[in-house]
Amino acid sequence: MQGKVWKFGDNIDTDLIIPARYLNTSDPSELAEHCMEDADPNWVSKKEKGDFIVAGENFGCGSSREHAPIALKAAGVSAIIAKSFARIFYRNAINIGLPIMESEEAANEIKEGDKIEVDLAKGEIKNVSSKMIYYAQPFPPFMQKLIKAGGLINYIKKSKRR
Amino acid sequence: MSQTITQKILAKHAGLKKVGPGQLISCKVDLVLGNDITSPPAIKQFAKIGVRKVFDKNKIYLVPDHFTPAKDIKSAQQVKMMREFAKKYGIVNFFEIGCMGIEHALLPEMGAIKAGDLVIGADSHTCTYGALGAFSTGVGSTDMAAAMATGEVWIKVPEQLKFVFKGNLAKWVEAKDLILYTIGQIGVDGARYMSMEFTGPVIRKLSVEGRLTIANMAIEAGGKNGIFEADEKTQAYLKKTKAGQGIVYKSDPGANYKMVYDWDVSKIEPQVAFPHLPSNTNPVSKCKNIKINQSVIGSCTNGRIEDMRVAAKILKNKKIHRDLRCIILPGTQEISMQMIREGITETLIKAGCVVSTPTCGPCLGGHMGILAEGERSIATTNRNFVGRMGHPKSEVYLSNVAVAAASAIAGHIVSPEAL
Numbered sequence A: 001m002q003g004k005v006w007k008f009g010d011n012i013d014t015d016l017i018i019p020a021r022y023l024n025t026s027d028p029s030e031l032a033e034h035c036m037e038d039a040d041p042n043w044v045s046k047k048e049k050g051d052f053i054v055a056g057e058n059f060g061c062g063s064s065r066e067h068a069p070i071a072l073k074a075a076g077v078s079a080i081i082a083k084s085f086a087r088i089f090y091r092n093a094i095n096i097g098l099p100i101m102e103s104e105e106a107a108n109e110i111k112e113g114d115k116i117e118v119d120l121a122k123g124e125i126k127n128v129s130s131k132m133i134y135y136a137q138p139f140p141p142f143m144q145k146l147i148k149a150g151g152l153i154n155y156i157k158k159s160k161r162r
Numbered sequence B: 001m002s003q004t005i006t007q008k009i010l011a012k013h014a015g016l017k018k019v020g021p022g023q024l025i026s027c028k029v030d031l032v033l034g035n036d037i038t039s040p041p042a043i044k045q046f047a048k049i050g051v052r053k054v055f056d057k058n059k060i061y062l063v064p065d066h067f068t069p070a071k072d073i074k075s076a077q078q079v080k081m082m083r084e085f086a087k088k089y090g091i092v093n094f095f096e097i098g099c100m101g102i103e104h105a106l107l108p109e110m111g112a113i114k115a116g117d118l119v120i121g122a123d124s125h126t127c128t129y130g131a132l133g134a135f136s137t138g139v140g141s142t143d144m145a146a147a148m149a150t151g152e153v154w155i156k157v158p159e160q161l162k163f164v165f166k167g168n169l170a171k172w173v174e175a176k177d178l179i180l181y182t183i184g185q186i187g188v189d190g191a192r193y194m195s196m197e198f199t200g201p202v203i204r205k206l207s208v209e210g211r212l213t214i215a216n217m218a219i220e221a222g223g224k225n226g227i228f229e230a231d232e233k234t235q236a237y238l239k240k241t242k243a244g245q246g247i248v249y250k251s252d253p254g255a256n257y258k259m260v261y262d263w264d265v266s267k268i269e270p271q272v273a274f275p276h277l278p279s280n281t282n283p284v285s286k287c288k289n290i291k292i293n294q295s296v297i298g299s300c301t302n303g304r305i306e307d308m309r310v311a312a313k314i315l316k317n318k319k320i321h322r323d324l325r326c327i328i329l330p331g332t333q334e335i336s337m338q339m340i341r342e343g344i345t346e347t348l349i350k351a352g353c354v355v356s357t358p359t360c361g362p363c364l365g366g367h368m369g370i371l372a373e374g375e376r377s378i379a380t381t382n383r384n385f386v387g388r389m390g391h392p393k394s395e396v397y398l399s400n401v402a403v404a405a406a407s408a409i410a411g412h413i414v415s416p417e418a419l
Helices: A028-032 A067-074 A087-096 A104-109 A141-149 A152-161 B005-014 B039-049 B073-088 B103-109 B124-132 B141-150 B175-186 B201-205 B208-216 B232-240 B305-315 B333-341 B344-350 B401-410
Strands: A002-007 A052-055 A080-082 A100-102 A115-119 A124-127 A133-135 B024-028 B031-035 B060-063 B118-122 B135-138 B152-156 B160-166 B195-199 B225-227 B259-264 B271-273 B281-283 B294-298 B325-329 B376-379 B395-398
Touching: A028 A067, A052 A104, A067 A087, A080 A104, A087 A100, A087 A141, A087 A152, A087 B141, A104 A124, A104 A133, A141 A152, A152 B039, A152 B141, B005 B024, B005 B118, B005 B135, B005 B195, B005 B225, B031 B039, B031 B103, B031 B141, B039 B073, B039 B141, B060 B073, B060 B103, B103 B124, B103 B208, B103 B333, B118 B124, B118 B141, B124 B135, B124 B208, B124 B225, B124 B232, B135 B225, B141 B152, B160 B175, B160 B201, B175 B208, B175 B259, B175 B271, B175 B281, B195 B201, B195 B208, B208 B225, B208 B232, B208 B305, B294 B305, B294 B401, B305 B325, B305 B333, B305 B344, B305 B401, B333 B344, B376 B401
Parallel strands: A002 A052, A052 A080, A080 A100, B031 B060, B031 B118, B118 B135, B160 B195, B160 B259, B195 B225, B294 B325, B294 B376, B376 B395
Antiparallel strands: A002 A115, A115 A124, A124 A133, B024 B152, B271 B281, B271 B395
């Protein structure tokens, strides 16, 4: 995966990712139209499919709304790289198959507009602009299984078949 | 190995003797909860799993409370989807308006939760039930769907933080101030992924309602759950609500905590969290000439009868400031009725407040009191993020009930002491 980087700060809460005034639907494409609206009202029109979000600490704090990772995924975000993720957002992202990566170094050094290339299986983040390479915190084996299955629902379906 | 309350409940539900921080376990759930925002995506995910029935039709609670009574057509569609799902799968605990309440006020009141239970809910404030000695945490819609199908949830055993409150609370200082103070001290990610255990002489003196307020906001510090030992007060509460006693767990003396915060809270004042984070706290005496357009009293944090009594005490025979709206959001139908019986509703309406049906409403910027550009509200709710109560350029200040009621009279943020 290759794409351009959009940078956001610490404590990007789920109200910033998708304000509650749009939660009278759970349709992914409708949610995507308002993604990050209260953090940057123009982001939706600027971003391109396949872009990345790089953020600081505690990304996705606040509400449990799965609409937040759904909106980001439907907006075409390839992956989110952050120093850390809030707990429920972390679960939700893995459960619905939105790639997330934890790397303090990458979050510190990658700049807005940089082109990066990500290898999810290896946890590798390559900054094409600066030539730097970073490695994300590896996932525990159980979560790797969830990710490999494409999320919790597929994982349950698979384990039911067994 | 010494274990904490949280670890004991998790181990019991995972069928293990003991668990340790970081361990990934699969737990059986006693109750699964969803609301009108989170249930629709869960229902869609549930359909994809392809099971013919839910794991237990008595253990799923569906509470349409966020945008209800339905604020628009799309919200009505969401509730309709829940209603039809409940009917199709024979789910007993679906609460239509008229018998509903704000989910986290309703479930404890109706005796749905007992000590030692493991509860998950597709709402971040599900952590509220830790006040009853249960392990309770917020999850997303997919987790809710999976639990409805399998009766299980995967959990990473959290590390433990302990908060010991000592001393005597000053006048007008409420449970809300203890949790705002805590979040102010440790930050909005100070308990990220961790369990927050609340204890000490101040907690033991606190009512169960007050403990519900504290546990409710554990998530605002990033916590996985808040937990209290189920003492004689909890047991009396559980008896009153006919929940059944459940299993009372205590943390072992040698249990391991990542950090113990030991605070004398005698000197703290009512706390006010300034925009735009719940950790941005200041003592109320620091609030100088902060004019407000609205005061919101209620919500799953502070919408219980005790809270309504405090509001009525301050607003009795007073009028709210003429440049301001004061919106009262009782937590449940039962609380609304109790307010009528005690004359609270009349007191509040005479003071110029509006008393709403139970709903999350303005707390999350849904309806029933949305802020315009540049407006400012004091609120007894739990979040003051950008745009939380309306326009992205509006502001929310969080406080306890006494400060929100006093500020409604003054027109700016004050302690009741200053009236």
